[in-house]
Amino acid sequence: MNTPENRARVHLLGRLPEDERDAADRMLITDPAYFDALSAEEQLLVEQYVSGELSARDRRDLEEQAKLRSDLRELIVLERISRRMTVGPVRTDTGWSRMLLPLAASIALAAVGTSIYFGGELIGQKRLLADREHAWQLRDAGQKARIAQMEAQARIPEVPRPMLAVGASFFVEPYTLGSSDEPRFGVSNGSGRVELQFSIGPENRFAEYRISIQTESGSPVTEVLAKPQIVRGRYRVVAATVPADLAQGQHFEATVAGIAPGKRDERLARYAFILAPKP
Amino acid sequence: MSPSILSEFEKLRPRLVRFFQMKGCPEDRAEDLAQETLYRVWSKYNSSAEPSVVGSAFADAVAHNVIHEWWREQQRMRPLDPEQPEPRDPRPGVLSELIEGPELAEKLALFRRCCDRLKPIHLRLFERYHQAPTAQAREVLAGELDISIEDLRARISYITRKIRRCLKVPLVPGRVT
Numbered sequence: 001m002n003t004p005e006n007r008a009r010v011h012l013l014g015r016l017p018e019d020e021r022d023a024a025d026r027m028l029i030t031d032p033a034y035f036d037a038l039s040a041e042e043q044l045l046v047e048q049y050v051s052g053e054l055s056a057r058d059r060r061d062l063e064e065q066a067k068l069r070s071d072l073r074e075l076i077v078l079e080r081i082s083r084r085m086t087v088g089p090v091r092t093d094t095g096w097s098r099m100l101l102p103l104a105a106s107i108a109l110a111a112v113g114t115s116i117y118f119g120g121e122l123i124g125q126k127r128l129l130a131d132r133e134h135a136w137q138l139r140d141a142g143q144k145a146r147i148a149q150m151e152a153q154a155r156i157p158e159v160p161r162p163m164l165a166v167g168a169s170f171f172v173e174p175y176t177l178g179s180s181d182e183p184r185f186g187v188s189n190g191s192g193r194v195e196l197q198f199s200i201g202p203e204n205r206f207a208e209y210r211i212s213i214q215t216e217s218g219s220p221v222t223e224v225l226a227k228p229q230i231v232r233g234r235y236r237v238v239a240a241t242v243p244a245d246l247a248q249g250q251h252f253e254a255t256v257a258g259i260a261p262g263k264r265d266e267r268l269a270r271y272a273f274i275l276a277p278k279p
Numbered sequence: 280m281s282p283s284i285l286s287e288f289e290k291l292r293p294r295l296v297r298f299f300q301m302k303g304c305p306e307d308r309a310e311d312l313a314q315e316t317l318y319r320v321w322s323k324y325n326s327s328a329e330p331s332v333v334g335s336a337f338a339d340a341v342a343h344n345v346i347h348e349w350w351r352e353q354q355r356m357r358p359l360d361p362e363q364p365e366p367r368d369p370r371p372g373v374l375s376e377l378i379e380g381p382e383l384a385e386k387l388a389l390f391r392r393c394c395d396r397l398k399p400i401h402l403r404l405f406e407r408y409h410q411a412p413t414a415q416a417r418e419v420l421a422g423e424l425d426i427s428i429e430d431l432r433a434r435i436s437y438i439t440r441k442i443r444r445c446l447k448v449p450l451v452p453g454r455v456t
């Protein structure tokens with residue numbers, strides 16, 4: 001049976017032939033129902049993957065897709081975190097809430113009964129929702145306490161890590177479309193940190209900037225907020241540091257965006273560079 | 280631009296982002312490309328004032344062009360030097376090491392902060408969904424909410440993606456200058 005769910009599952013597992021896959025991708029734009037079906041099926045697949053309920057073939061195909069799609073990898077990690085944060089005995093409420101919850105339920109039932117009695121079914125439903133909301137609020141305190149407890153259990157004793165010294169600083173010009181020379185920065189040893197000074201030009205006058213650095217495949221390396229500074233007496237830059245041991249000949253990309261209060265970040269420039277060990 | 284047209288644009292945005300992700304774009308790039316697509320559709324709409332331009336079929340055609348341009352750009356950016364080692368993804372495969380890694384406590388704290396930013400009704404739905412221990416329990420939850428299990432999963436997927444966008448924070452501590 002070729003339901004939208006089946007098609008979405010096959011699509012997500014990368015089993016559609018190339019031409020069908022292209023058509024299915026485009027259906028995400030043109031067919032809202034298919035977009036919803038794919039979202040639901042992806043959620044189910046991720047849950048089944050994390051629970052170990054997928055067949056060996058599905059598991060292998062999903063992992064192949066996860067290698068290609070960073071968002072899918074992140075969804076898998078997030079599903080695991082969600083389970084850690086929320087799975088467990090639900091009733092860790094205090095004595096007060098144990099007494100209040102049945103009371104709230106009784107009120108909800110009474111509200112339903114009253115509304116039905118007066119023929120106000122819609123009003124009754126609204127009250128029921130409000131009472132459910134109230135019951136949920138009562139449970140919140142217990143849940144937050146439980147989350148805090150799980151966080152405390154998961155927390156590894158923090159060993160203060162001294163910020164390593166900056167071993168080298170590099171000046172990075174914005175990437176220009178069509179340019180073939182990508183700067184290659186040699187880092188002399190694998191310890192310490194490397195400072196990257198991104199040139200932002202004199203025309204950008206934001207008070208603060210967001211610097212995002214990622215690998216070529218799009219995996220985030222770091223994201224920091226930085227204030228502009230002047231280097232070499234004339235260049236306006238914003239700087240971020242990364243561990244020197246990232247210098248393995250790998251290609252990196254960075255973006256700098258201006259931050260304006262109450263507005264979306266304004267992306268200003270892209271940068272591309274290679275960090276490599278110095279021979 | 281009328282509110283109805285704006286609303287159409289906002290409905291298109293998540294669908295475009297998902298389209299670009301399925302084509303292999305990293306998420307922030309997918310958002311950029313979705314924005315570029317919407318901008319082109321908007322420009323066309325402004326110049327021609329044809330309501331049909333706002334339709335998803337036109338956006339589909341524009342997105343098709345945008346993704347091909349992006350692919351060509353990727354080809355140009357590929358290092359030509361055969362000696363150059365292939366870039367490695369620091370987070371390959373299943374990523375189980377991320378969840379077990381030393382930064383778990385940090386992730387949990389961030390996760391909680393992002394959850395606190397959700398609408399209360401979304402937060403409760405998300406919690407209840409993940410508290411349901413089995414698929415059957417989730418179906419019961421969907422029944423309680425009077426929606427299908429597929430609708431419930433689609434809503435959870437939407438909430439999860441909201442949390443994920445919020446979680447775009449430093450994985451490696453960087454110096455704030």
